[in-house]
Amino acid sequence: xxxxxxxxxxxxxxxxxxxxxxxxxxxxxxxxxxxxxxxxxxxxxxxxxxxxxxxxxxxxxxxxxxxxxxxxxxxxxxxxxxxxxxxxxxxxxxxxxxxxxxxxxxxxxxxxxxxxxxxxxxxxxxxxxxxxxxxxxxxxxxxxxxxxxxxxx
Amino acid sequence: xxxxxxxxxxxxxxxxxxxxxxxxxxxxxxxxxxxxxxxxxxxxxxxxxxxxxxxxxxxxxxxxxxxxxxxxxxxxxxxxxxxxxxxxxxxxxxxxxxxxxxxxxxxxxxxxxxxxxxxxxxxxxxxxxxxxxxxxxxxxxxxxxxxxxxxxx
DNA sequence: ACGGAGTGCTAGCAATAGTTAGCGCAGGTC
DNA sequence: GACCTGCGCTAACTATTGCTAGCACTCCGT
Numbered sequence: 001x002x003x004x005x006x007x008x009x010x011x012x013x014x015x016x017x018x019x020x021x022x023x024x025x026x027x028x029x030x031x032x033x034x035x036x037x038x039x040x041x042x043x044x045x046x047x048x049x050x051x052x053x054x055x056x057x058x059x060x061x062x063x064x065x066x067x068x069x070x071x072x073x074x075x076x077x078x079x080x081x082x083x084x085x086x087x088x089x090x091x092x093x094x095x096x097x098x099x100x101x102x103x104x105x106x107x108x109x110x111x112x113x114x115x116x117x118x119x120x121x122x123x124x125x126x127x128x129x130x131x132x133x134x135x136x137x138x139x140x141x142x143x144x145x146x147x148x149x150x151x152x153x
Numbered sequence: 154x155x156x157x158x159x160x161x162x163x164x165x166x167x168x169x170x171x172x173x174x175x176x177x178x179x180x181x182x183x184x185x186x187x188x189x190x191x192x193x194x195x196x197x198x199x200x201x202x203x204x205x206x207x208x209x210x211x212x213x214x215x216x217x218x219x220x221x222x223x224x225x226x227x228x229x230x231x232x233x234x235x236x237x238x239x240x241x242x243x244x245x246x247x248x249x250x251x252x253x254x255x256x257x258x259x260x261x262x263x264x265x266x267x268x269x270x271x272x273x274x275x276x277x278x279x280x281x282x283x284x285x286x287x288x289x290x291x292x293x294x295x296x297x298x299x300x301x302x303x304x305x306x
Numbered sequence: 307a308c309g310g311a312g313t314g315c316t317a318g319c320a321a322t323a324g325t326t327a328g329c330g331c332a333g334g335t336c
Numbered sequence: 337g338a339c340c341t342g343c344g345c346t347a348a349c350t351a352t353t354g355c356t357a358g359c360a361c362t363c364c365g366t
Contacts, residue, residue: 024344034325039345046323049353050203050226065227073203074218074227085216086239087258097261104257105240108250177314187355192315199353202323 009053009071010044016060017042031059047071162206162224167195169213184212200224 017027024042028035032055040046041056048056050064050073057064068074087093087101170180177195181188185208193199194209201209203217206224210217221227240246240254 023342025342035343036326036345036347037324040324043345049323050221052324054226068203068227073207074221083236083239083243083254085218086236088216089219089222090236093258093261101236101254101258101261105246105254108246108254112246112250176312178312188313189315189317189356190354193354196315202353205354 008044009048009067010042012070013038013056013060013067014042016062020060027056027059029059031055161197162201162220163195163197165223166191166209166213166220169215170195173213180209180212182212184208 017024020027022030024038025035028038031038031052033052037046037048037052038056041048041052048071050068050071053067053071053073054064057067065074083105084102087098087105090098093101170177173180175183177191178188181191184191186205190199190201190205191209194201194205201224203221203224203226206220206226207217210220218227236258237255240251240258243251246254
């Protein structure tokens with residue numbers, strides 16, 4: 001996974017610009033930023049805001065996301081945090097449901113840890129701890145029967 | 154599809170903070186920003202940088218991504234694909250676990266649909282269909298007994 | 307009553323982002 | 337040669353972000 005080194009946003013922008021074979025002034029104009037500022041950014045003298053990065057991305061015809069990643073504003077979708085972040089950001093499920101999903105996910109992760117990581121070969125060996133299963137049952141039971149069963153007992 | 158309106162980052166932060174039942178000063182401290190500045194942000198008087206948003210997100214224990222979306226820095230991933238795509242791309246859980254998670258998520262979504270969207274009030278009414286629960290049990294059982302039970306029959 | 311702790315906010319300031327005006331250089335044309 | 341166009345950059349400036357010091361208010365305990 002030879003990702004470009006995060007942090008050298010200026011270098012990255014210059015590379016992309018040179019790849020596109022356009023001058024600094026052309027990119028500045030297309031991006032709608034001043035060319036001296038773009039020059040400063042490329043040389044690492046300034047740290048542009050996300051909005052400026054967005055504009056530069058448009059000028060370069062690349063995704064703003066790529067520039068955000070280079071600038072360290074967002075993480076390059078590391079799978080571990082991505083699922084959790086996605087679940088957290090989801091507004092279509094309730095907070096309780098989010099927590100349940102996250103718990104399940106983390107439980108899966110925990111069980112896979114002794115396997116040493118991403119083993120798709122172990123598809124058939126997907127353990128689900130029974131305490132988690134009972135927690136899920138509690139969610140279902142509370143909705144199914146509507147009685148306030150205490151889970152502590 | 155009642156998503157929060159993008160752009161009212163200050164309102165969003167205040168709402169999240171009030172949901173978390175912490176004071177402005179507490180959040181400011183947890184986020185590592187000055188409390189007057191946080192106050193200004195909440196009231197829309199200032200436009201925080203992505204870094205500040207990142208810090209605030211940490212203080213709120215939410216994803217920075219959610220704040221970036223609110224602030225308009227990134228586009229709101231379409232929720233259907235975000236969680237599901239993230240789960241699919243995850244390499245730390247097995248394919249079977251991925252499918253289970255996706256099924257759970259979709260089931261949550263489906264149950265929430267008549268509720269009209271993100272109702273955190275309905276936390277206690279998070280229905281989990283019994284067929285899904287049995288599917289989860291099947292995952293657990295297949296791991297517990299280690300026999301190659303055919304699931305087709 | 308007072309004092310203390312907590313709350314959110316105001317005013318002023320320092321630091322930084324982003325712009326404008328202009329420079330020197332290179333290449334081309336007459 | 338002079339002039340023009342295009343290149344990237346410097347210096348000074350404006351606008352904005354983010355902070356510090358301090359205020360007024362509320363609530364509670366003595």
